[in-house]
Amino acid sequence: MRKIILLIFFINIHLFAYSILIINSYHKGYQWSDKVIRGLEDVLIQKDYIDFNILYMDSKRISSSEYFESLKNLYKIQLRNRKYDLIIPIDRFAYDFVLENYYELFETEPILAVGIERFSHERVKKYSLQKKVSAILEKRDLFGNVNMIEKNFYNIKKLYIINDKSINGKHTEPLIEDLIKNFNNRIKLQYLKEDDLSSLKNYPFENGSAGLFIRFYKNKNGKLNKNSEIINFIKNSKIPIFVTDSLFVGKGATGGKIVDLYKLGKESGQMALDILNGKDAMVIEYKDFEYFFDYEKLNEFLLSIVNLSEPYTIIHKKKTFFDNYRNLIDFVFTISPLLVFLILGLIHNIYKRKSLEKDLRKRIEFDATMLNAIDSPIFWQDSEGRIVDSNNTFCNLLELSSDYLYGKKLIDLKDNHNIKQIVRMISNYNLNKNNNEFDFIDKDNNKKIYLIKQAKFKEQKIKYEGYVTIFTDITREREIILEKQKNRQFAIQQSKLAEIGEIFSSIAHQWKTPLIEITAIAQELFYTRKSKSQNINEDDSFVKDIMQQVTYMTDTINEFQKFIMPSNKKVDFNIEEAIETMLEIVNHNLKYNNIKISLNIKEGTNLIVHGYKNEVMQSILNIINNARDALLNNYYKDRKIEISLFNEKSDLIIKIIDNAKGINIKNINKIFEPYYTTKEKGHGIGLYMTKVIIEDKMNGKISVENIERGAMFTIRLAQRK
Known part of the structure; x- marks a missing residue:
């Protein structure tokens, strides 16, 4: 008998070795907390040595400070003679209540907070509970949900983040704001926080949008929305609604990356066992998310899961033949x-x-x-010319709907001004496939340029074929090219004008000598006339000398005039003559600076070039002027420029070599860049325009390198075969 009593005593001690108090923020029957508690109970109830008690705060319906004060006084009486081994507050209201009133209600019991979204070590420290508080955080994966929606549902362009104005809603706001701030991808995000559920139901949601439901349990006036009302809103919403927890799974939600509340409760129960067994306080974040989708809702909104590699569950899926039979x-x-x-x-x-x-x-x-996301108009025709399909851009171009166009031939709709232009463009494209750019005049009389491309498609099995026609709008590109050509022509003329000052200086020097000669001849004639000793032959000699000088001056100015005129047309010209003409203009300036220049032509060289003569002269002049400026730093008896012409394969090679000690290695790769100059008063466009003329206008190539005593520019020009 004594042994039996001891055995019963031992069993009782074992059965009730630990006692747990669960404080629920809400009322019994509130599905969110009920699911969490069910998971907790299923873990704890398996341990026959654990006893637990549940208190319901009903904070959803009453949350005033007076109510919490009364609740504290009531719990003082209820808990006065009770001793617990662990306190488990469920959600934020219960957690805050336990922290603020801990030393009035409890003594040394540890705390396990379940279902809160944020944890503050500073707040715990404020109440001197650092080593007593553990927590399992229910952080909704907002970014994961948005990322999943963006990657899988291409027809969703905008996502509304739906949250209420409750205390819990405010705790979630930092996560929402961080999401909107850092998410900058295809989908547009909008934070939606209405005053009550009725205004949310009547909200004008945009086409092509969806909602991510966080919560809407409480209106601004404090009225609690029933779960049935929230479910009714989600079920009847005109846009797909995605959720973040399992509360609305199977109740109208389209899907989501969710927290399974029951599993959250089970993990909380396991964490409670660890604490009872002496484990130190810990804070963990619940990350066991699951994907679910409602088959009926996916069909309702024409959504398909295309890029989700993680496992997912589909509910309400229609039964297959195998299921039915x-x-x-x-x-x-x-x-x-x-x-x-x-x-x-x-x-x-x-x-x-x-x-x-x-x-x-x-x-x-x-x-x-x-x-439909492509900006280019596209349409399909069968072999008979009937329209099979088209994208939205093509319909907008014709100002007609795709339903109206389907099955019709364009040629039968020629009364429409826009279609008439399309028919003409396609006809011209078929007649002349080398010319596939066409003008289109829209309703506002604006001109557009389209590039047309047609491709034939053929299905071998069903013997079906037709054409796909694509119109690419190249209006802007053509405007840019035209503007670029104008700017380059302007820059060429600007570069040429920049050289005019120096050329005028050269011409002035060239004219000084003949003017002095003319003056001397005139004075001699005057004095000989005065002495009346001159005969007719002497007069003729004077006139001949004067005309010779005037002819020289006229030839000089004529060559200068030809040089400054822009070349509008490509012609065949002799490169030797062009270079010699250019040197005549600047020869005096080179002689004045004691610069020796030589032109060497390899025997048998083909000197005929097809292109713009004056621009080529300007290009070579730019290089010679740069060499001249560099040679001024040399000793005046050691200044040389050598120009060599020879053929290499089918190209004409022009090499311009100086002995000005070369180009600084730091600058040699930049000298052809626009507005780059090392001269104190340089404009920086001479060598840039030389490169533009040689490579863009003449389809040639120009390069520069340092050699033994100076720099060498190499110009390669293609010649006609």
Whole structure:
């Protein structure tokens, strides 16, 4: 008997070794907290040595400070003679209540906070509870949900983040604000925080949008929304609604990356056991997220899961043939083993067909979204010329709907001004395939330039063929090219004008000598006339000398005039003559600076070039002027420029070499850049325009390198074969 009593005593001690108090922020029947507590209970109830008690604060319906003060006084009485081994507050209201009133209600009991979104070590320290508080945080994966929606549902362009104005809603706001601040991808995000559920129901959601539901349990006036009202809003919403926890799974939500509240409760129960077994205080973040989708809602909003690699669950999926006729199939298997292979083949075909249908639907949705996102007008015609399909851009171009165009031939709609232009453009394209750029005048009389491309498609199995026509708007590109040509021509003239000052200086020097000669002849004639000793032959000699000087001056100015005039047309010209003409203009300036220049032509060189003569002269002049400026730093008896001409394969090579000690290695790769100069008063466009003329206008090539005593510019020009 004594042994039996001791055994019963031991069993009682073992059965109730630990006692746990669960304080629920809400009322019994509130599904969010009920699911969490159910998970907790299923873990703790398996341990026959744990006793637990639950208190309900009902904070959803009453949350005034007076109510919490009364609740504290009530709990003082209830808990006066009770001693617990662990306190588990569920959600933010219970957690805040326990922290603020800990030393009035408890003594040394540890705390495990369940379902809160944020944890502050400073706040725990404020109440001197550093080593007593553990927590499992329920952080909704907002970024994960938005990322999943963006990657999988291409027809969703905007996402509304739906949250209420409750205390819990304010705790979630930093996560929402951080998401909107750092998310800068395809989908546009908008934070939506209405005053009450009725205004949320009547909100004008945009087409192509969806909602991410965080919570809307409480209106601004404090009225608690019933779960049935929230479910009614989600079910009847005109846009797909995604959720972040399992509360609305199967109740109208389209899907989401969710926190399973029951599993959150189970993990909380395991954490409670660890604390009871002496583990130190800890704070962990619940990350066991799951993906779920409602098949009926996906179909309702024409959504397909295309890029989700993680496992996911689909609910409300329609039953397959196998599901509907399972009993019959089992019976057939039983009575007819010979039909096994036939049935397996049938099942395989059905499964394959469903998979193909699903893949085809995904592909159709993807293709439609992709084609409508393209700015270029595109349409399809069958072999008879009937329109099979088109993208939105083509419909907008014609100002007609795709339904109206379907099955019609463009040629039958020529009364429409826009279609008339399209027909003419396609006809001209077919007649002359080398000319595939065409003008289009829209309703506002604006001109657009389109590049047309047609491709033939053919399906061998069903013998179906037709044409795809694509219009690419190149108006802006052509405007840019035209503007670029104008700017380059202007820059060429600007560069040429920059050289005019120096050329005028050269001409002035060249004219001084003949003017002095003319003056001397005139004075001599005057004095000889005065002495009346001159005869007619002497007069003729004077006139001849004067005319010779005037002719020289006229030739000089004529060459200068030809040089400054822009070349508008490509011509065949002799490069030797062009260089010698250019040197005549600047020869005096070079002689004045004691610069020796030589022109060497390899025997048998083909000197005829097709292009812009004056621009080529200007290019070589730019190089010589730069060499002249550099040579002024040399000793005056050691200044040389050498120009060499020879053929290499089918190209003419021009090499311009000086002995000005070369170009600084730091600058040699920059000298052809616009507005780059090392001269104190340089304009920085001479060598840039030389490169533009040689490479863009003449289709040639120019390069520079340092040699033994100076620099060498190499110009390569293609010649006609």
